Amino acid sequence: MxxxxxxxxxxxxxxxxxxxxxxxxxxxxxxxxxxxxxxxxxxxxxxxxxxxxxxxxxxxxxxxxxxxxxxxxxxxxxxxxxxxxxxxxxxxxxxxGPGSGVTWRIGTVWGDDPAAAPALPTLRAAAEQSVRVPTYLGDRDEEMHEDERLTAAVRNTLRRIDGLRRKGPGSGGETA
Structure with missing residues (x-):
């Protein structure tokens, strides 16, 4: 195989x-x-x-x-x-790897990838408003914890995107 x-x-x-x-x-x-x-x-x-x-x-x-x-x-x-x-x-x-849907093109990290650009305003709005993602875990406390975890992950992702854009290639910030 x-x-x-x-x-x-x-x-x-x-x-x-x-x-x-x-x-x-x-x-x-x-x-x-x-x-x-x-x-x-x-x-x-x-x-x-x-x-x-x-x-x-x-x-x-x-x-x-x-x-x-x-x-x-x-x-x-x-x-x-x-x-x-x-x-x-x-x-x-x-x-x-083929089939994984993850790709890399030099410059994508620092530029506005046209495919990703429409999603950023939605991500920012979700992070600002702490939008609830419908989940059913059988326990309200677990559901609230999962919402908080997802919101934190979205905020962290946005911070990294913003950090990479500020640093950009050639500025010594390639490792953010």
Whole structure:
């Protein structure tokens, strides 16, 4: 399944393999990429994500020097400096993996992405008004706590967006 022609299938298979056989998945991930039977970049990134989520035994430290920029980014908890921009640019749309819906284009963080721009006023209004998200958790206190958590997350996201826009590329603020 790791060699399926469909990237989302390879990605899902890599996650399943990492859960079923951690040692085998780690061995496959850390083997030379030019070795016969080595996973393609899509499956390799998915293996890295699945193994890193589960933690363990210094894998993150070893992957921070990986040849694949997308794997390096996944293994680094708080990437900093110009190397991050180079890795992001090199990783391109693979950063989220095919099928994940996450992409990266140099300049998107600091610019107004046309696709995201219409959502920002709604996010700002929701954060200012503490808009209630309808949830049913069976307990009013839990529901209120969840509302507060979601509102805090929206406010934090907006602060980060604003911070990145203020700093922008080339101003030394690339790591916000």
């Amino acid at each position: 790791l060699d399926d022609p469909d990237p989302p299938v390879r990605r899902a298979a890599a996650w399943l393999f990492a859960v079923a056989d951690r040692a085998g998945a780690e061995q496959l991930l850390t083997a030379p990429v030019d070795q016969l039977g080595a996973p393609d970049p899509v499956a390799r990134l998915a293996l890295a994500e699945a193994l890193l989520v589960r933690g363990g035994d210094g894998l993150a430290e070893r992957l921070r020097t990986d040849a694949d920029p997308a794997v390096r980014l996944r293994a680094t908890p708080a990437p900093e400096g110009e190397a991050v921009l180079e890795d992001l640019d090199a990783a391109g749309t693979r950063i989220g």
